[in-house]
Amino acid sequence: MNSPTPNDKSVLVNAYLAHLRDERRLSALTEKSYARDLAILLQLSEKTPLNQLRAHDIRHFIVKLHGNGLSGRSLARMLSAWRGFYRYLIRHRGYADNPCNGMRVPKSPRNLPHALSPDETAKLMAFDQKDQLSVRDRAMFELFYSSGLRLAELTQLRPEDIDFAEGTVRVRGKGSKTRIVPVGSYALQALQAWLKQREGTLKPGETALFLSRRGSQISPRAIEYRLKTRAIQQNLSNHAHPHALRHSFASHVLQSSGDLRAVQEMLGHASISTTQVYTHLDFQHLAMIYDSAHPRAKRKNNRG
Secondary structure, three states, rough: OOOOHHHHHHHHHHHHHHHHHHHHOOOOOHHHHHHHHHHHHHHHHOOOOHHHHOOHHHHHHHHHHHHHOHHHHHHHHHHHHHHHHHHHHHOOOOOOOOOOOOOOOOOOOOOOOOOOHHHHHHHHHHHOOOHHHHHHHHHHHHHHHOOOOHHHHHHHHOOOHHHHOOEEEEEEEEEHOEEEEEEEHHHHHHHHHHHHHOOOOOOOOOOOOEEEEOOOOOOHHHHHHHHHHHHHHHOOOOOOOHHHHHHHHHHHHHHHHOHHHHHHHOOOOOOOOHHOHHHHHHHHHHHHHHHHHOOOOOOHHHHH
């Protein structure tokens, strides 16, 4: 097989993205993320052919990006995309080596996700349902909090994914993996109210559960904007974003049950280590209770 020339780079990237989309069935959002990461690789490698990049080149790229302020977590995601790209090139394009293998990125502190308190969550949901959009918003936000969905997962739902008899939702997660998650009574009631309104705005041929005002599938950005607007109306902080509701679901269920494996399954995490971040949130909650309740907890204030 002929060695690729520098001009083949974009062709190779597009072929890989098509592979992710058509063979691995990754979502459009994930494909866009891969495209951004690979565009940076092409930019950094300049005129050097991809099959001539070596480990020291990749290490230089990582150091440069880190120096420009990219976090360890972002670098790890980017390096993973590059590594996967080279695996594809080895398997399908005759490349010999993967220069990304064995590469490590600088570690960055792991920030805990922000979670709303149960009272803040209840306050967020307590807006008036005076029109079609407010009915839809309540259904979206209740389902976010009830079942801990990702933003992309919510936008991809269809009416038939909701099983009202069983009280569950069928979710298509990362890597097209499907999971069944319980749905609470508040969310089920809100969904039933929205389904009655949905037919009035449904665009012909549209299958999405949640629709824009024009009757087509609502976009992730529109959901973020609606949630932020509702939070401001309810006098809440600007921490109310879709992931905050997912984090709130996880931390509240963990605080009540202590069942980390169950939370992992409901969130759709491939690794338990990803879910373990919520144990820190749980510890923070317990520490606050201890400080407020134990007579000798606040030792600094008791010094004579």
